[in-house]
Amino acid sequence: MTNFKRPWEEDGSSFSNVDLSQTGPAETKKVKLDVEIPDTEMEGKDVNGRMEEVQGEPEPGSETAGASSLSTTGENGRFRVRIDNMNSYANSKEILKLCKKLEINNVENCKKAPKWEYAFLMFKTEEDRTDAIKKLNGQEYKKKILEATHANEVQRAGMQGMQGRAQRDVAADGKDDGRTPAERLADQITPLWKISYEDQLKKKRNEMRKAMVQFREALTRYFPKRFDWKNATPPPADAPILGTEDSEAKAVRQLTWLGPACGSNKEKLPCELLEVIPSPAVDNYRNKCEFTFGWNTAGEKVAGFLCGSFKDGVMTIIEANVAKNVSPAGAEIAKSLTQFLRDSPLEIYDRIAKTGFWRMALVRTHRTGENMVVMQYNPTGVDTETIAAAHDALRAHFEPKKDEAGGVTTLLAQVHDGSFNGLPEDAPLHIIYGPGVVYETLLGLRFRISPTAFFQVNTEATEVLYSKVREWCALDEVTAERSQKLLKAIPEGRMPTKSVTAAVPATTLVSEGVDAATVDAVAAEGAAAAAPTDDGDKAAVVEVLPTEPIPPHPKDLSPPGTILLDLCCGTGTIGLTMALHVKKVIGVDMIKLAITDAKHNVELNGGDPEGKIIYYADKVEKVIREIVHEHVGVNDDVVVVLDPPRSGVYYDVIRTIRACEAVKRVIYVACAANQAVGNFVDLCRPTSNKFKGDPFKPLRAQPLDLFPHTEHCELVVEFRR
Numbered sequence: 001m002t003n004f005k006r007p008w009e010e011d012g013s014s015f016s017n018v019d020l021s022q023t024g025p026a027e028t029k030k031v032k033l034d035v036e037i038p039d040t041e042m043e044g045k046d047v048n049g050r051m052e053e054v055q056g057e058p059e060p061g062s063e064t065a066g067a068s069s070l071s072t073t074g075e076n077g078r079f080r081v082r083i084d085n086m087n088s089y090a091n092s093k094e095i096l097k098l099c100k101k102l103e104i105n106n107v108e109n110c111k112k113a114p115k116w117e118y119a120f121l122m123f124k125t126e127e128d129r130t131d132a133i134k135k136l137n138g139q140e141y142k143k144k145i146l147e148a149t150h151a152n153e154v155q156r157a158g159m160q161g162m163q164g165r166a167q168r169d170v171a172a173d174g175k176d177d178g179r180t181p182a183e184r185l186a187d188q189i190t191p192l193w194k195i196s197y198e199d200q201l202k203k204k205r206n207e208m209r210k211a212m213v214q215f216r217e218a219l220t221r222y223f224p225k226r227f228d229w230k231n232a233t234p235p236p237a238d239a240p241i242l243g244t245e246d247s248e249a250k251a252v253r254q255l256t257w258l259g260p261a262c263g264s265n266k267e268k269l270p271c272e273l274l275e276v277i278p279s280p281a282v283d284n285y286r287n288k289c290e291f292t293f294g295w296n297t298a299g300e301k302v303a304g305f306l307c308g309s310f311k312d313g314v315m316t317i318i319e320a321n322v323a324k325n326v327s328p329a330g331a332e333i334a335k336s337l338t339q340f341l342r343d344s345p346l347e348i349y350d351r352i353a354k355t356g357f358w359r360m361a362l363v364r365t366h367r368t369g370e371n372m373v374v375m376q377y378n379p380t381g382v383d384t385e386t387i388a389a390a391h392d393a394l395r396a397h398f399e400p401k402k403d404e405a406g407g408v409t410t411l412l413a414q415v416h417d418g419s420f421n422g423l424p425e426d427a428p429l430h431i432i433y434g435p436g437v438v439y440e441t442l443l444g445l446r447f448r449i450s451p452t453a454f455f456q457v458n459t460e461a462t463e464v465l466y467s468k469v470r471e472w473c474a475l476d477e478v479t480a481e482r483s484q485k486l487l488k489a490i491p492e493g494r495m496p497t498k499s500v501t502a503a504v505p506a507t508t509l510v511s512e513g514v515d516a517a518t519v520d521a522v523a524a525e526g527a528a529a530a531a532p533t534d535d536g537d538k539a540a541v542v543e544v545l546p547t548e549p550i551p552p553h554p555k556d557l558s559p560p561g562t563i564l565l566d567l568c569c570g571t572g573t574i575g576l577t578m579a580l581h582v583k584k585v586i587g588v589d590m591i592k593l594a595i596t597d598a599k600h601n602v603e604l605n606g607g608d609p610e611g612k613i614i615y616y617a618d619k620v621e622k623v624i625r626e627i628v629h630e631h632v633g634v635n636d637d638v639v640v641v642l643d644p645p646r647s648g649v650y651y652d653v654i655r656t657i658r659a660c661e662a663v664k665r666v667i668y669v670a671c672a673a674n675q676a677v678g679n680f681v682d683l684c685r686p687t688s689n690k691f692k693g694d695p696f697k698p699l700r701a702q703p704l705d706l707f708p709h710t711e712h713c714e715l716v717v718e719f720r721r
């Protein structure tokens, strides 16, 4: 049993985006965005909330596409050449070498992403560009004949650069494949829009299955080579460990559950993967959108979605109402924003030239009828009077209709001169009118949402998600288990045949470290759980002899109830929907405004007279140890709900969870299952110096569709140990 390697050591490549444990925090990684909707807070952010750096082609339809794009023309003094029929494996270095060989001078820059079959060269002068085209056109390179042309020209016609290019390019590009710009947008932001919802769900389940296969494969790599894990019988839980155990022996002992687990379902997955729960709302479900400002194909100012990608040289803004997932209220507000932009004397911001004023808007629309707009502008070079006038114009445009259906109930402005094309958490916000926040209801509770706080974008589906999480936290089960223990401890023969209320004298339960109040509370809880619900008067009171102490259940040593660690809690939604059923809720989120909301939400929903709800506004990896140390007793029952951003949590969070013996259940809510596999593996890998504590096992996995028409799917996995 030598040469044992951990999965991540063997082959980083196949798990490059899940190996949080070996490469350090995801914050250091560059992750290519793989989503279509650009505007969920954590979309595009790493576990530390910073923007992920996009490699290669920018996110289609996203703000990033515009931001990182190069000019398709002589913008900013650049004259561009497009080279087609390029071998997709060629890289920019090689192309620059070719230029040198062909004596093409003054190449300013070369742009070529791995899969592109074309490249762009940039020159300072028209002369250099013409010379390059002459030399490159018809040249054989890597067994292909190159075609070099002027990159698309722009007739600016008085427009800002990028949008002017967009107008022309979309028209030109649309001819290529016959799609209208609206269809292109739909393909970008709702790529599954053409297939039936039923087929979308099948496709999503298949993606979830693939992630679970990855998970299984990663686990099997801990076994010794040629170990027949599929047919091995797991050792009994209480089997003694003989002598010292090397890592492979440990893997065999701790992971052999995998064979029977895979054998128990026809897909051979480490646990049952349930069918996808559909979203109650299939269209118009988004309660939040970010609208980009620019020009449409007719050259008119518009607030909508950035369509196309830099790779195709296509950028334009498409009206929001063409997107299937935008709410009607959101589309109406986008229309109103469009009108505002057309009336405004201030220019739209040009991401290439970095000039202009109006940048983008965040729009939140809620079932409560409350709608928020955050209008972002670039203050550079604009005097204070003009800015004050811009605020006044905004107020004058939106406030009169604020009380009408679909009206903007609160309007804010964000000042932002940086290059990040979203709503930065730290850029100043001014409330122009209204409370500066909106409210939403979930499972009968009310939640306040600040502009930069995370809130799930599909409210109806979120209720389904949270109900599932609550169900799998099994809080009732813990109560029932505890009362079962109490009942079992009642001597045989004295057990009544009917349901009983176990009234346990405090003295019978007292054991080391347990005070009488705790014992009474445990007994009361057991009694309540065991009491008949339909036929109260049949309850018999059973007396337990003080001479026959009830063996303490580990959980009974602590005050009754469960501690819920709501890690990455946002505005506190998950924790608060369960607060009544637990003895403590500890929520953590790195966005300060989200935690301010969470605290406010506690008050909004009846307060916290017992002081059992505690929040940390910090990165979970920073505070998890402190939380465990401060709040968790060795015999507590702790359930962790982990709902991190796409890239998962830093592996140290998983290490701490594992090392805390009181954590018996982890409910992992993954918004990108394939990227959560690293965390899944770290929860379940055999015990080691790095990952102390018993491993968890996955019990079941439930996909839920929160994003119809897109490729995203939420996956809830229940882990226990």
Ligand SMILES: C[S@@+](CC[C@H](N)C(=O)[O-])C[C@H]1O[C@@H](n2cnc3c(N)ncnc32)[C@H](O)[C@@H]1O
Pocket: 042, 046, 047, 048, 049, 454, 455, 456, 567, 568, 569, 570, 571, 572, 573, 574, 588, 589, 590, 591, 594, 618, 619, 620, 621, 643, 644, 645, 671
């Ligand atoms: C997918 S959201 C879930 C939020 C919440 N559970 C909900 O359902 O609304 C992920 C949350 O993780 C937070 N987050 C991201 N990285 C974090 C980190 N390193 N530490 C703590 N919170 C983090 C984000 O601010 C965001 O609120």
